[in-house]
Amino acid sequence: MMESLRQVDHFLTTASYVLLVLMAVPLGMTLVRMLAGPSYADRFVALDMLTGVAVSIAALTAAATGRREYMDVGLGLALFGFLGTCALSAFLERKERGRP
Amino acid sequence: MSLVLAVAALLLKIAGFVFLFSAALGLLRFKDPLQRMHAATKAGTVGAGLSVAGAALAHGDGLTMIVAAVTILFLVITVPLAGHLLGRAIYVSGVPLQGIEGRDALQGVLKRHEVDPSSEATTN
Numbered sequence: 710m711m712e713s714l715r716q717v718d719h720f721l722t723t724a725s726y727v728l729l730v731l732m733a734v735p736l737g738m739t740l741v742r743m744l745a746g747p748s749y750a751d752r753f754v755a756l757d758m759l760t761g762v763a764v765s766i767a768a769l770t771a772a773a774t775g776r777r778e779y780m781d782v783g784l785g786l787a788l789f790g791f792l793g794t795c796a797l798s799a800f801l802e803r804k805e806r807g808r809p
Numbered sequence: 810m811s812l813v814l815a816v817a818a819l820l821l822k823i824a825g826f827v828f829l830f831s832a833a834l835g836l837l838r839f840k841d842p843l844q845r846m847h848a849a850t851k852a853g854t855v856g857a858g859l860s861v862a863g864a865a866l867a868h869g870d871g872l873t874m875i876v877a878a879v880t881i882l883f884l885v886i887t888v889p890l891a892g893h894l895l896g897r898a899i900y901v902s903g904v905p906l907q908g909i910e911g912r913d914a915l916q917g918v919l920k921r922h923e924v925d926p927s928s929e930a931t932t933n
Contacts, residue, residue: 717812717815718815720815721815721818721819721867724819724822725822725864725867728822728823728826731826732826732829734830734833735826735829735830735832735833736833738833738834738836738837739833739836741837742836742837742845748842748902748904749902750842750846750895750898750899750902750904751842751845753895753898754836754842754845754846754849754850754895754899755836755845755849757846757849757850757853757891757895758832758833758836758849758850758853760853760857761829761832761849761853761854761856761857761884762829762833762853762857764857764860764861764880764884765825765826765829765856765857765860765861768857768860768861768863768864768865768877769822769860769864771864771868771873772818772822772863772864772867772868775868777868777870777872777873777876780861780864780865780868780873780876780877780880781876783861783880784876784879784880784883787857787880787883787884787887788883791883791887791890791891794891794894794895795890795891795894797898798891798894798895798897798898799894799898801898801899801901801902802897802898802901802902804902804922
């Protein structure tokens with residue numbers, strides 16, 4: 710019984726690491742949209758998406774390493790991502806034509 | 810940790826990855842900023858929330874559960890706000906939007922900036 714539980718635990722950790730590596734795919738796609746633009750609005754939308762990916766990566770790191778602190782990191786990332794989205798939306802509304 | 814709990818945590822994490830992947834796919838493939846905002850805010854937040862729930866369930870600690878619950882609650886509360894702000898900013902900034910000609914319901918409600926065609930590329 711104990712041995713099978715250890716195997717399950719090992720499998721869960723490995724699966725978390727695999728998902729962590731796979732998370733590079735959405736991260737890269739978001740990066741492509743942020744670099745390609747074409748307008749500032751697209752870049753800000755990509756930044757908002759980046760917050761979700763970062764929170765997910767923090768949670769998966771917590772699951773993979775077994776360290777609880779990364780969940781707090783995820784909470785902080787969600788907070789600052791929301792503030793960043795609000796601030797950049799305000800800047801986008803005030804943007805003069807043709808200039809950033 | 811029981812086997813059922815472990816499998817549930819793994820399924821939650823995989824579902825979170827699928828949602829995040831589809832959100833990123835929408836961000837890449839959709840045609841204008843409003844559509845991209847629609848994909849990124851909703852599906853992206855659901856994916857992040859599912860990942861956090863799966864990680865907390867795998868951990869199984871009381872304090873971790875509380876932090877995860879606070880994170881998910883915060884994400885769910887801020888999605889409508891962030892999406893609304895982004896959508897409003899996208900409309901006001903005057904980027905080209907699909908299907909807005911002749912059917913602009915916000916005409917006269919919100920002021921839309923004129924966009925210099927030479928400075929901003931058209932949507933691809």
